[in-house]
Amino acid sequence: MSRAPVLMVQGASSxxxxxxxxxxxxxxxxxxxLRVAPFKAQNMSNNAAVCPGGGExxxxxxxxxxxxxVAPRVEMNPILLKPEGNRRSQVVVWGRPWGRLSAxxxxxxxxxxxxxVTDALDRLRAEHDLVIAEGAGSPAELNLKPGDLVNMAVxxxxxxxVLLVGDxxxxxxxxxxxxxxxxxxxxxxxxxxxxxxxKFRGEPALxxxxxxxxxxxxxxxxxxxxxxxxxxxxPREDGASLPEATALAxxxxxVIGVVHLPRLANFDDVDPLRAEPxxxxxxxxxxxxxAQVDAIxxxxxxxTAADLAWLxxxxxxxxxxxxxxxxxxxxxLCGGYQMLGRSIRDPLGVETDRGxxxxxxxxxxxxxxxxxxxTYQVKAQIHRGAPWLSSLESTWVxxxxxxMGQTASPTPWLTIxxxxxxxxxxxxxxxxxxxxIWGCYLHGIFANDGLRRAWLDAVRHWRTGTARRVARPxxxxxxLRQDLERWADTVEAALDMARLDAMIWE
Numbered sequence: 001m002s003r004a005p006v007l008m009v010q011g012a013s014s015x016x017x018x019x020x021x022x023x024x025x026x027x028x029x030x031x032x033x034l035r036v037a038p039f040k041a042q043n044m045s046n047n048a049a050v051c052p053g054g055g056e057x058x059x060x061x062x063x064x065x066x067x068x069x070v071a072p073r074v075e076m077n078p079i080l081l082k083p084e085g086n087r088r089s090q091v092v093v094w095g096r097p098w099g100r101l102s103a104x105x106x107x108x109x110x111x112x113x114x115x116x117v118t119d120a121l122d123r124l125r126a127e128h129d130l131v132i133a134e135g136a137g138s139p140a141e142l143n144l145k146p147g148d149l150v151n152m153a154v155x156x157x158x159x160x161x162v163l164l165v166g167d168x169x170x171x172x173x174x175x176x177x178x179x180x181x182x183x184x185x186x187x188x189x190x191x192x193x194x195x196x197x198x199k200f201r202g203e204p205a206l207x208x209x210x211x212x213x214x215x216x217x218x219x220x221x222x223x224x225x226x227x228x229x230x231x232x233x234x235p236r237e238d239g240a241s242l243p244e245a246t247a248l249a250x251x252x253x254x255v256i257g258v259v260h261l262p263r264l265a266n267f268d269d270v271d272p273l274r275a276e277p278x279x280x281x282x283x284x285x286x287x288x289x290x291a292q293v294d295a296i297x298x299x300x301x302x303x304t305a306a307d308l309a310w311l312x313x314x315x316x317x318x319x320x321x322x323x324x325x326x327x328x329x330x331x332x333l334c335g336g337y338q339m340l341g342r343s344i345r346d347p348l349g350v351e352t353d354r355g356x357x358x359x360x361x362x363x364x365x366x367x368x369x370x371x372x373x374x375t376y377q378v379k380a381q382i383h384r385g386a387p388w389l390s391s392l393e394s395t396w397v398x399x400x401x402x403x404m405g406q407t408a409s410p411t412p413w414l415t416i417x418x419x420x421x422x423x424x425x426x427x428x429x430x431x432x433x434x435x436x437i438w439g440c441y442l443h444g445i446f447a448n449d450g451l452r453r454a455w456l457d458a459v460r461h462w463r464t465g466t467a468r469r470v471a472r473p474x475x476x477x478x479x480l481r482q483d484l485e486r487w488a489d490t491v492e493a494a495l496d497m498a499r500l501d502a503m504i505w506e
Contacts, residue, residue, distance in 0.1 A: 003125040005504050006039075006158035009165060010135035010151055010192075012176035016167035017198040019060040020234060021226070022134045024491035027067040027484055034129040038064030041117040041150040042079040042136060044089070046265035046302045047236065050400040054375045054420045055095015056080055059235050059268060064132065067484055078120035079113055079149065081106070084303045085263055097373055110147045117149055118157055125158070130504070133160060140183040152188045161503045162191045169199035169228055174210075178217055193503045194223040196495070201228045224495035232483050233275050235268035254459055257284045257293030259316060259336075261307040265300040266402070269333055272446040272476040273297075279456065287319035295329040295459050296320060298336025300443065304405070305352040308339050308359065317360055324362050329436045329459055332363075334403050337429070337439030341365035341407065350404055362437050363430045367405040376401045376419035378442060380428065382451070385413040386435020388458035397451055399442030407441070414440055436462065447476045 007025065011018045022038060030036045038061050049062030049072060057077035065072040074095035082090040084100070091098045091106060093116060101109065124131050137144075139151035155162050166176040177195050184192070195214055200207065204225060211222045258270050260283040274281045284290060298320075301307040311317040324330050332340040341359040343366050346352050350369040359367075377400050382392045397414070412427035419426075429440030435458065446452045453473050460466065 003122070004037075004128045004130050006121070006125065006131045006133050006155075006160040007500075007504050008133040008135060008155050008158070008160040008162045010139050010155070010162055012138055012140075012164065012166045012180045014137050016165050016176075017226075018134050018165055019064075019236075020232075020487065021163075021165060021196070021198065021491065022132050023060070023064045023067045023234065023484070024488045025132050026064045027488035028492050028497070029130055029132070030068045031488070035070075035127070036068040036130050036132060037070060037073075037124040037128040038068060038076050039121055039124055039131050039133040040077050040136070041121070041133075041154050042081065042113075043077050044081040044083065044136070046082050046263065046300075047268060048080065048082065048092075048266065048402055050375050050377050050402060051095060052377060052420060053095070054377070056092050056375055056402060057095065059266070060134075063235050064134075066480075067488070068132075075120040075123050078116050082265075082302055083263070085306055090302070095375075107147055110149055113149060114153075117154065121154065121158060131158075133158070138180055139188070140180045142183065152184070152191070155188070155191045160191060161193050163194055163196050163223060163500075164192050165196045165198050167199050168197050168207075168225075169201060173197060174214065174217075177214060181218055192220065194221050194500070196223050197225040199228040200225045221496070221499065223500060224491075226491055226494040229487065229490055232487055233271055233479055234483055234487065235271060252278060254279045254295070254456060254463070255293045256281050256295050256297055257290055258282065258297045258299055259311070259320075260285045261299065261301050261335075262310055263302040263307050265302045265335065266333075266443045267299055269299055269443055269446060270297065272449075272452055273456075275474045275476060275479050276452075276456065277472070277474070285314070285316075287315040290316070290319045290323050290328075293328070294463050295331065296323060298330070298332040298339055298439075300333055300402075301335030301339075303351055304335040304338050305344060305346065305354070305357050307335065308344070308357060311339070311360075320360060321362065324437060327436065327462065329462065330362060331437075331455075332439035333445065334401075334441050334443060337363075337365075337441060338367040338403075338405055338407060340437065340439050341367055341430075343367070344405070345369065363409075363432065363439060364411065365407050365409045365430045365439075367407045369405045372404075374401050374403050374406075374441075377421070378416055379418040380414045380416040380442065382413060383415050385431050385438075386433065388435050388454055388461075389413065389431075392450055392454055395450060397442065397445060397448040399444035399447070401441050402443065403441055413438065414442070449473070449475055449477075452476070 043058035047059040055074035061077040062072040080092040135151040166173040346369040409430040414428040416426040431438035
C-alpha cells in the first residue's frame, strides 16, 4: 500500500509561526487539487475544536483541515493536552479524555502513546496525497528528546521532508536556526531539507547577506523569507500570542473587555468581534480596566472553579457585579456562563474538593459537574429572549460544546436541535429580562453574523441611545475565507515552491 509523503514544519522554538505556516501549506497544495491532511501528533492547548463525530482536537489542526478543504478528524491530532494549572493537564487521546495527569506522570506514561501517533499518521498517509505535519516547541530540547512523540520521532517514522522555521521578529534568528540544526544528531540533520525565516518586517534586500550566511553555515537552502502579516484574523493555537489592544479606542468604537482568565480556553470565540471594524477587543486582568469598557465577556475556562476563585481574589468578581449593576452588558460563554450563575456544584470532585462554590450571581442558573464530558458540534434555534433578540426569533445558529457541567436554567433562550448530526431537543442558555446579561454553552456563537450584529447594535444603543454603526459590518465566514487565501498567497510567493516540490516528491 502506497503512503503519502509527509512535509513537516518544525520550529526553533515555540511561537515561531509553525501552525500558520502549516495552514498556508495545506491551502497551497489543496488549491492544486491534492488530497491534503494536516497532522500534529501531540498538541498542548486549551483552544480546542470538535470534530463531526464529537472528538476534540487542537483548534490549529481544525483550521488546517479547513484550509485543506477536508473535515477535521481525531487522527489529525491524536493527543491533546489541555492544561488545568498546577502542572496538571487533561490528556485527550483519539478525541476523548484519557486521564488527568501531572507533568511527571504523563512523561512516565508517554511510551504508551507512541502507537497512537503512528497509527493516526499511517491512516492519514493511506488516504491522502500529502500530509502536512507540524512539530511542537523545538526538536533540540535535549532533555525531552528521549520521550519525543511529536518532532523528530515523527519525522524519522515518516522519513519526512522537514522545514526548520525561525522567527526573525523576536531576534537571534541565526542562533535559532543554526543552533537548533547543530544540536541535532546527523541522522536527524539529514531530514532537515531547508530553512525558513518567518515574520520578517524589514526590507528584503537588506537580508540577502543573512540568507547567504544561513545557507553557508547551515549547509542547506533557505527556502524563503516570509513577511510579517499583522492583520490576519486566523485562530491562534494558544494564549501566548493573544493580541493586545494598546492604543485607546476612538470614541465611536465599542470596547469589549474580555477577562483574561489564567486558564483561558477557546479564546478564538472573540475573533468575530475583533473582525468588526468599529469594535476593539481588550483582554483585561485588573478591576480598574473594566471601567473603560462598553461590555464584558467572560470566556471559556479549562478549570472554572479555579478561575472563579481567581476572579474573587483579584477583585474582578466584585468589579463585574458593580459594572453589571451600572448597566454594563455582561456575557458568559461556556465556563464563563457557569461563573455567571448562582452556584457550581461538584459532588464528584471533577474540579474542586469543596463540593459547591458560589458563582457571581448574575444569572438564575445552577451548574452541576458530571464525570462525562460533552463534546458536540451543534445547531440550535433562538426561541425567546430580550427585545434585542426579537428579530432573530426561530433563527438557526451553529457552534460547538466542550464542557463538563450541566446547567439548569429557568430562562433558556436557545434550543439545541442537533448534536453531532443527531436530532435532539435541549434547552440552553440564560438571559436577564432586559437582555444585558446572558450566557450559553455554544462556543463560536459570535461567528453567527446575525446574532453578533444584533448584540453589538444593542450595546451601541445602551451606550449612546442609537444603534447606528460607524462602519460596514463583516461576514465572519467570508473574512476567514479571504484571510486564508491571502495568507496562502503570501507564503506561496515567499517560498521557492518548485524547490519544495522537488524535496517532497524526489
